[in-house]
Amino acid sequence: MPVTFNKNLSQGIGGWRHPKAKQKVHSLVSAGLKKMCRPGNSKPKYPKAEAVLKNEALEKRRKGKKVSARWIQIRSRQLMREHYPDVAFKGGRGYQRRACKR
Numbered sequence: 001m002p003v004t005f006n007k008n009l010s011q012g013i014g015g016w017r018h019p020k021a022k023q024k025v026h027s028l029v030s031a032g033l034k035k036m037c038r039p040g041n042s043k044p045k046y047p048k049a050e051a052v053l054k055n056e057a058l059e060k061r062r063k064g065k066k067v068s069a070r071w072i073q074i075r076s077r078q079l080m081r082e083h084y085p086d087v088a089f090k091g092g093r094g095y096q097r098r099a100c101k102r
Contacts, residue, residue, distance in 0.1 A: 049083045052079055057072070073095075076089075
């Protein structure tokens with residue numbers, strides 16, 4: 001948990017309004033931060049499709065072509081239909097963002 005988090009939360013005039021809940025709040029926030037701040041190399045949920053997508057994107061960039069967010073979305077949906085036909089996959093903005101981080 002960031003050091004500034006403790007400072008900012010405990011600077012009130014009267015301190016914590018409910019001191020008994022302080023530990024619970026700290027644990028919930030730290031768990032949320034761990035979930036939100038996962039490393040960029042987290043494992044993909046669908047490794048086959050994402051490996052193909054990554055290779056195609058790198059090849060496209062080597063040729064000097066643009067890899068747009070729309071292309072990632074469309075191609076990931078196509079690959080998911082090929083490799084995982086039984087999975088309902090949206091491939092929205094959140095998926096694009098996480099895939100680009102990996």
